[in-house]
Amino acid sequence: MTEPRTRMTKQRAAILTALQEGGFRSAQDWHGRLRRGGSTAGLATVYRALQALAETGDVDTVVTQHGETLYRLCEAGEEHHHHLRCRICGAAQDIDMPSIEAWASRVGAEHGYSRIEHIVELTGVCADCARKGH
Amino acid sequence: MTEPRTRMTKQRAAILTALQEGGFRSAQDWHGRLRRGGSTAGLATVYRALQALAETGDVDTVVTQHGETLYRLCEAGEEHHHHLRCRICGAAQDIDMPSIEAWASRVGAEHGYSRIEHIVELTGVCADCARKGH
DNA sequence: ATTCTTGCAAACCCTTTGCAAGCTA
DNA sequence: TAGCTTGCAAAGGGTTTGCAAGAAT
Numbered sequence: 502m503t504e505p506r507t508r509m510t511k512q513r514a515a516i517l518t519a520l521q522e523g524g525f526r527s528a529q530d531w532h533g534r535l536r537r538g539g540s541t542a543g544l545a546t547v548y549r550a551l552q553a554l555a556e557t558g559d560v561d562t563v564v565t566q567h568g569e570t571l572y573r574l575c576e577a578g579e580e581h582h583h584h585l586r587c588r589i590c591g592a593a594q595d596i597d598m599p600s601i602e603a604w605a606s607r608v609g610a611e612h613g614y615s616r617i618e619h620i621v622e623l624t625g626v627c628a629d630c631a632r633k634g635h
Numbered sequence: 636m637t638e639p640r641t642r643m644t645k646q647r648a649a650i651l652t653a654l655q656e657g658g659f660r661s662a663q664d665w666h667g668r669l670r671r672g673g674s675t676a677g678l679a680t681v682y683r684a685l686q687a688l689a690e691t692g693d694v695d696t697v698v699t700q701h702g703e704t705l706y707r708l709c710e711a712g713e714e715h716h717h718h719l720r721c722r723i724c725g726a727a728q729d730i731d732m733p734s735i736e737a738w739a740s741r742v743g744a745e746h747g748y749s750r751i752e753h754i755v756e757l758t759g760v761c762a763d764c765a766r767k768g769h
Numbered sequence: 770a771t772t773c774t775t776g777c778a779a780a781c782c783c784t785t786t787g788c789a790a791g792c793t794a
Numbered sequence: 795t796a797g798c799t800t801g802c803a804a805a806g807g808g809t810t811t812g813c814a815a816g817a818a819t
Contacts, residue, residue, distance in 0.1 A: 508793050508798060529783075543801045548784065568702030568808070569783065585746055596742055605757055608730055612719055614759030620659075620697050620705075621755050623739055625748030642773055642818050663808075677776045682809065702783075703808065 507553070512542040516550045525563060525571035587627035596623065641687070646676040650684045651708075658718050658727055659697060659705035659756050697754055705756070719757040723764035730757065 507513075519535055526534075532547040551572045554560040561575045561582070583601070586593040601621060609617035641647075653669050660668075666681040685706045688694040694706045717735070720727035735755055743751035 506798080510792070510799065512800070527783085541801090545785080545802080546800055549799085552785090562700075564698050564700055564702055566696075566698055566704075567782090568698060568704070570702065585743060585748060587748065588750075588752075594746060596746070598742075608732075609719060609757060609759045612728065612730070613762035614719060614721065614757075615765050616722075617757060617759040618700060618722075619755070619757050620699060621753070622697055623743060623751060623753050625743045625751040628747035631749050640773080644774060644817070646775070661808085675776090679777080679810080680775055683774085686810095701808090 512540065512546050513550055515540040515542055516547060520554075520560065520572075520574040523574060525561075525573040527569050527571055531572065583621045583623065585623045585625065587630055588624045589626055589630035592627055592629075646674065646680050647684055649674040649676055650681060654688075654694065654706075654708035657708065657710070658720065659695075659707040659754075660725075661699075661703050661705055664725065665706065695754065697756065699758075717755045717757070719759065721761035721764055722758050723760055726761055726763075 515535055515538070516531065519531055519538065519540075522534075528548050528551050529544065531551070532542070532544050535542050535547065551560060555562050555572065559575055560572045562573075563571050563584075565571060582595050583598050584593045585596045598621065601619065605619040606617045609615070649669055649672070650665065653665055653672065653674075656668075662682050662685050663678065665685070666676070666678050669676050669681065685694060689696050689706065693709055695709050696707075697705050699705060716729045717732050718727050719730045732755065735753065739753040740751045743749070
């Protein structure tokens with residue numbers, strides 16, 4: 502009854518392998534690497550695979566300022582997270598925000614809203630830039 | 636010598652006025668409001684204006700999870716609040732977030748960042764729109 | 770009069786989808 | 795075999811750009 506509903510194909514295997522390389526990359530970027538690596542996987546297939554992986558939480562995603570989505574294999578089953586970015590040098594780092602997701606849907610629900618999505622952005626001046634007098 | 640190089644046109648004035656309404660909205664959203672409000676400004680013009688304003692720092696921008704860019708007039712340091720907005724009808728309401736401000740600066744400090752700023756926006760589908768089947 | 774700005778439509782870019790052929794289980 | 799998957803190409807959705815007509819200075 503509880504049969505798996507995803508079949509392991511050459512393409513998916515190749516994508517999973519490529520992802521191990523780590524790092525946030527766009528679907529087109531991953532696709533390019535696959536092709537260069539000999540895989541014949543099509544772009545649509547890569548998009549579909551990354552999408553599926555994102556839905557199951559196996560890959561993390563972020564959206565660039567150009568609207569491009571970047572994917573990265575999710576280490577240690579962590580979820581969607583946010584960034585703290587330096588307004589001077591642009592350096593960014595991941596930050597923990599375990600409760601935001603829950604908070605967001607709770608606040609939404611309290612107001613009768615469903616399908617809540619959130620945007621959380623933290624910026625500041627990093628230690629280095631502050632030291633340099635900014 | 637240092638003549639300004641932007642001319643104040645009806646369209647730009649209308650856009651600036653609309654922006655005063657506050658809140659993060661997409662270019663298409665702002666454009667829709669302008670049109671409904673009687674302005675004849677074209678979509679491209681709205682995009683160009685928002686882009687210019689973002690470059691001069693007069694408007695803030697964030698990118699949604701769908702890759703849509705949202706723009707908001709940059710109010711000079713007044714006590715800001717957060718929004719919960721319906722993605723269907725645009726209805727929006729302010730929400731309370733007593734702990735976020737503190738959380739933001741604490742997280743920033745933990746990473747050695749100073750002058751922390753944050754943007755938190757929530758979107759969802761309001762009860763009315765959900766009822767209408769969206 | 771000059772030069773910037775507008776509006777429209779076409780172009781772009783990333784992403785998604787329809788569909789027939791190919792594979793996995 | 796049954797039905798998920800694939801690849802291609804076309805369609806989508808947001809944003810940008812070329813260009814001639816229209817304003818602002």
